[in-house]
Amino acid sequence: MFGKKMLRDIVASKAQFISIFFLAFLGVFIYSGMRAEWEGMRVQVNSYYSKTALADSFLYGTDFNTETLAEVRALPGVKNAQLRLELDTIADLPNEPTLRLLISDENRVSRPLVTGGAEFDPQGDGLWLDERFASDHNLRIGDEISLSYGMLSFRLPIRGFIFHPEFVHDVRDNTQLIPDASLFGYACVPASAVPIPGELPYNQIILDIDDSASADQIAELNASLEKIPGVFHLMPRKDHPSVSMFEAEIAQNRSMATLFPILFFFVAALSMLTTMTRLVLSQRTLIGTFMGLGFSRRKILLHYVSYGLWIGLLGGILGLLSGPPFIAALLYSFQRVFYSLPVWRSEVSVISVLSVAAAVVVCVGASLLACFRELREMPAEALRPKPPRTGKHTSIEKTRFWHRLSFISKWNIRDILRQRIRSAMAVAGVVGCTMMLIWGIGIYDSMKESQEFFFDDLQLFSQKVFVEEGFSDSSFSGDASDIQAVDERAIRVTGEEESMIFGARIFGEGSLVRFEDTKGNEILLPDEGVILSRKTAEALDLSVGDTLSFRLLGFDDDYEVEVRAIHRTPFEQGFVFSKSAFEKLGLTMSPTVYLLSEEADIDVNTSGVSEVQDEAFMEKSYGQMLEGFNMIIWVLFAAAVLLGLVVLYNLGSLSFAERTRELATLRVLGYPLPSIRKLLRRQTVILTAIGSLLGIPCGFFFVRLITETVSDNVDFPTYISPLSVALCVLGTFAVSLAVDAILSRRTAKIDMVSALKSIE
């Protein structure tokens, strides 16, 4: 019987209950969807790593051979080890892309995952090619690729297509953010297929560590590994650029996935509370009747709580069913631009199921809270109608400002203060709406600002030429443009617990790269000391005037240097020296890159040149990444509009229902419809104004959260243009006035006669 009553009550107030259903649905939909996304990524990447036995440690050095390998294998704790030669070759294909070869005579550690063609054979011939690279260049199995490395050139047939666990983030190095298969790829090559006589000059040893090894044993092993002759650098798996990049991506998705739904649950709780309070109030005499008939308080309470239970449960379950397939698929389409995984599959965990419980608890809790107050009364009291809410003089009425307000404003301000929960709910909804709009547009603005800052203000060159050791800059002598030599290398800073590797750039004479401090003032490269990027300075906890010591990779000599300035740049975090400052430390600069102020027609096949990058091309690929973000931005916009519509519609119809009697009285007194609509709209405008004002800083906070956590290698300034803020506020008002337009149609339908008959 009570069930029937509940269904009819819900139908009678369908607008409110539908909006609560939507909020519960959206909360679970987004939470379970986003959670399934990052959990799916974690599960898939871990299974990928273990299936392919991704190396636990990477040893970089020179002239490794079978003796070195034997030495490594003999160390306690080493389960498996393998020699590898990593070679960046130029492929004879359009755009002259770099193809990174991983050459080995074994297939024990970091094994490729073959997705087409023959099984990988470390004793065979030919090469097994990066699947993305192959499809970008329309290569098929059996095709031959011509490769060149310095003076050496050779042709290899394609035997199969592969994914490789070290190339989840499939980029050349950390200066390239977005993978671009037209420019970079990788291939696994059996040692026997490479036409180099004798033993190959292996430059890597990759190894698996026993699973049973303790932290102490690993530290001991690492110490022994670093002492092996020829070793420059030991990198544990977690520091591998691809691994750490993907790990950071998962962490970032995780924090977004937690924050986002909290907002929805909060608003759902407020909506449920207001709706149930109104329902229970309107059924006050009914509750009295039930009590009089002898129903226990518990039974009545259970009845009203069941509204929340069913709505929360229904919304939650539908959210759980549709969130993971929909949201995860949507976000994966975006992630695929950045990362290569053999399988993208979402993962629904127990915690996602618990979010349904959270939705139910939120709805039930709000119902309970709404009922408790009424049920405490005696049946006889409950049977009597409740005296109308008292008007009160509020403290703002004492201010001079109050008297200047129009009559309509005074009325609305009192009404807002009288219905605090309802007003709070509206403000929360508007805050959420503005916040998400700002969030979306802020991410875009910040990235766009970074792009302009980096490409227009900092990078003054138009071409970047990567060269090999021993290249002579006399090759450029024919060109009229300015040339600046840069030595890009890695250095190691040894801390108390672990050592960290940073990029270092040593600049020769010239001014093709500008540096700015965190306040936007130009910094000139000092003749002494080092300047650090903001993120590097933060990572090392250093400020201007501090000194630090570093080592070159593969050497044990410490160099002490003073931090002279901290600069800000979106990309290329790390150390910056001038040539003279570097030489004052007793070190020699050997250029790896030349920057050219004008684009020159440089043949990649020129001896010693390994790659040529045009600034326009680099900027274009950044632009493509920005477009990739559009998806996320549209999702945020859609969520913002949906939240705004649902909450404001709920509020509007509640407010309308509560004030029907007052509005009818006004109609009878002769108020024209437009005046009544204006009266209602004024309240919407006041609450929307408050909400969007509060929403702006919240939005900034969320944008900052994203830009600050995006990665250690990038430093996006948080930036939102005033125009964007204005657009977001305008958008919020548009949503709010749209709801108002829908609701104001009801004012024409107010039935003056029946509304005045008697108090319900």
Added chain:
Amino acid sequence: MTSLIHFEKVCRSYGSGSSQVTALENIDFSIAPGEFTVVLGPSGAGKSTLLNILGGMDRASSGTVRFGPDEITAFDDARLTRYRAEKIGFVFQFYNLIPNLTAFENVSLTREINQSALDPEKTLASVGLEHRINNFPSQLSGGEQQRVAIARALCKNPELLLCDEPTGALDSETGTQVLRLLRKLCFEEGRTVVLVTHNAQLTQIANRVIQLRDGRLIGDEINPAPIDATEVRW
């Protein structure tokens, strides 16, 4: 004397077909300016419908209603709204004050819609509430609330005061006070008052009594000697 209000063959029915309910059937009567009219009838007789049509809150299904020179049955919605705003003062059984506004502000409401509205403070003083102007309705007694409602109606300086069971929710003492006030407005200030009630005792204070039963007019009499409200036995 020319009439202020003239009903001619006024019918009002709700619904259609077999479920049609007739609330008023062929009502004819006239009221002269300055008269105190009581419309009497048991519940369901159609007296509120009559009042609603007269007040421009409802429309007759057929027939004509004239107010002075105007035929209000021919008005569109906007014109009806203006008619309510300018000519009619309403007093309801349940006062219908806006709980959120003070007595003063409730009365001031009329100034938003009527250019020729009277001074709200003076109007409140005229119903004896000058000391309560800053109180909210919930802080006032029933009689006081009804007097605020009357002040709100008067503030428009209306040609016609319509009262729907104005004493229905009041005890006899405060009811008498309200009736005295209404009588004073009519007999001393010359306003036209139409009062709807089911209480036959109230007919004694009026100079015209219109009786309804089952939607039909069963009596339209002049009371030559209306008595004072204090003499009414409840």
